[in-house]
Amino acid sequence: MKRYLLAKLCIIVLLAILVMTVPAGALPGGTWNTGIKVQNLSSTEPATIVVTLFNVDGSIAYTLDKTAAGDPLRAPAGGSVELYLPNYSNVAAGRYSAIISADQPIGVIATQTDYDYGLADSYNAMEGSPIIYVPYVYHGHNYWTTEIFVQNTSDSTTAHVYATLSDGTKTRTYTLTLPPHGLGSFDTSQPEYEELGWFIGAAIITSTENVPLAVMVNETRVVGAGNVNGNVLVSFRGLTPADAGNRVVLPSLYKEFSGVSGTWRSGIKIQNASDSTVTVTVTLTADPDSPTGPWTGRRSNLEIPAGGSVELYLRNPGILDGGASVPNMFKGYGVIESTGGNVVATVIHTNYEASGGKGVAVGYFGIAKGSSQLSIPSLYGRWPSPGGGQWISGIKIQNVGTVNATVTVNFKTDPDSPNPSWTGTRSGIVLGPGQAIELYLANPILDGGGYVPSTWKGSALVSCSEPGCEIAGTVIHTNYGRNVANMYMAIAK
Numbered sequence: 001m002k003r004y005l006l007a008k009l010c011i012i013v014l015l016a017i018l019v020m021t022v023p024a025g026a027l028p029g030g031t032w033n034t035g036i037k038v039q040n041l042s043s044t045e046p047a048t049i050v051v052t053l054f055n056v057d058g059s060i061a062y063t064l065d066k067t068a069a070g071d072p073l074r075a076p077a078g079g080s081v082e083l084y085l086p087n088y089s090n091v092a093a094g095r096y097s098a099i100i101s102a103d104q105p106i107g108v109i110a111t112q113t114d115y116d117y118g119l120a121d122s123y124n125a126m127e128g129s130p131i132i133y134v135p136y137v138y139h140g141h142n143y144w145t146t147e148i149f150v151q152n153t154s155d156s157t158t159a160h161v162y163a164t165l166s167d168g169t170k171t172r173t174y175t176l177t178l179p180p181h182g183l184g185s186f187d188t189s190q191p192e193y194e195e196l197g198w199f200i201g202a203a204i205i206t207s208t209e210n211v212p213l214a215v216m217v218n219e220t221r222v223v224g225a226g227n228v229n230g231n232v233l234v235s236f237r238g239l240t241p242a243d244a245g246n247r248v249v250l251p252s253l254y255k256e257f258s259g260v261s262g263t264w265r266s267g268i269k270i271q272n273a274s275d276s277t278v279t280v281t282v283t284l285t286a287d288p289d290s291p292t293g294p295w296t297g298r299r300s301n302l303e304i305p306a307g308g309s310v311e312l313y314l315r316n317p318g319i320l321d322g323g324a325s326v327p328n329m330f331k332g333y334g335v336i337e338s339t340g341g342n343v344v345a346t347v348i349h350t351n352y353e354a355s356g357g358k359g360v361a362v363g364y365f366g367i368a369k370g371s372s373q374l375s376i377p378s379l380y381g382r383w384p385s386p387g388g389g390q391w392i393s394g395i396k397i398q399n400v401g402t403v404n405a406t407v408t409v410n411f412k413t414d415p416d417s418p419n420p421s422w423t424g425t426r427s428g429i430v431l432g433p434g435q436a437i438e439l440y441l442a443n444p445i446l447d448g449g450g451y452v453p454s455t456w457k458g459s460a461l462v463s464c465s466e467p468g469c470e471i472a473g474t475v476i477h478t479n480y481g482r483n484v485a486n487m488y489m490a491i492a493k
Contacts, residue, residue: 128212167201245368262353274341370470389481401470
């Protein structure tokens with residue numbers, strides 16, 4: 001049986017309400033819920049899936065091998081299945097982590113929502129690693145705080161965990177002791193982190209026992225109780241040495257990109273994952289359909305010390321070579337190249353004008369290598385949300401290789417969705433090296449001008465056909481009716 005470790009679904013009880021992956025000190029309340037989407041990456045065999053929920057102390061809380069309706073927890077070949085944990089009446093309120101196992105290769109995405117506070121995001125699953133990088137860490141910055149959740153993935157060894165936080169000026173280390181499968185967090189909203197002061201830095205998570213750890217990160221901005229203007233959440237999984245490279249690709253970037261749903265802007269955080277100083281060049285290129293027209297800009301000769309980090313906020317003037325700025329209405333992608341060592345990177349998109357000024361935010365991580373096949377476990381086509389609004393997904397696909405890529409997207413409906421037998425295809429997408437395309441599921445994106453059905457949820461497999469082709473992708477879900485949005489990275493198959 002092949003096992004995949006899910007970046008931890010952490011839960012805390014607030015007012016006896018089921019709450020998942022919530023910054024314990026950062027949130028004053030609200031109802032939090034988590035859904036886990038598991039996609040079967042086999043194109044021929046169904047996948048039998050088991051979800052094991054662990055208590056904070058590492059003991060097994062629940063084993064879920066059936067859907068909430070009592071059916072076997074299975075994903076069809078190439079398809080996906082969703083576990084919305086509040087639907088499981090036997091799962092009590094609490095704080096948990098999870099390990100997902102299957103008899104076929106799988107891709108996993110977790111989504112957390114707190115509609116009461118207008119907070120939501122998705123994050124990718126991960127396998128454990130003895131060293132994990134967190135490029136974005138906040139304290140005392142415009143209401144932003146960071147909580148880094150850590151699970152000991154060992155079956156038998158206690159982990160003494162260290163989080164080293166640094167912004168280039170201040171460096172501090174904090175510790176946890178976690179039993180096997182135990183869960184804890186480093187939460188910068190807590191009093192012991194006041195020594196950081198105003199802080200935008202990065203963290204490196206390790207254990208003295210070299211135990212593989214799994215990490216997920218909540219970047220939370222809460223300005224007041226309730227669903228008020230400015231409350232947003234961004235979630236990431238931790239990044240490992242396998243995510244690092246001397247060329248990291250960022251498929252989705254914005255600078256003052258405005259439309260009917262507010263204005264999107266991006267920040268890029270690059271962290272040095274090597275033991276020596278690296279020199280970094282960041283190249284930004286507009287999408288073919290960007291309102292800016294053809295445009296390329298560059299920031300070169302950025303030096304980052306070992307373990308250090310640097311931020312490029314695209315809204316700021318003069319961040320490019322020669323004091324140039326990214327043009328307004330930029331929509332495109334980025335490539336980070338480093339000499340002297342490998343780097344990792346994350347991106348945060350904010351849209352404070354969305355939803356009548358209440359705002360949304362999302363994020364994802366850069367990848368060091370593309371793939372000829374991508375897994376997209378979670379997609380929505382005008383899917384109604386309880387309490388109002390609807391979820392709509394957009395897929396951004398970028399050719400990150402050196403040859404042309406002819407891309408095909410195959411959509412498959414979830415078993416519990418209306419019309420579960422529906423499938424759809426978009427084929428013949430030709431992307432030159434570096435080119436990208438965005439498929440918004442409310443538009444006629446299928447072959448022949450067809451639409452993904454209304455009230456649809458499912459998954460997709462994306463592939464390119466040329467030998468040596470490499471593609472990468474991001475997925476964004478928006479629900480402006482509930483003042484939230486989610487984002488995650490497509491999974492290399």
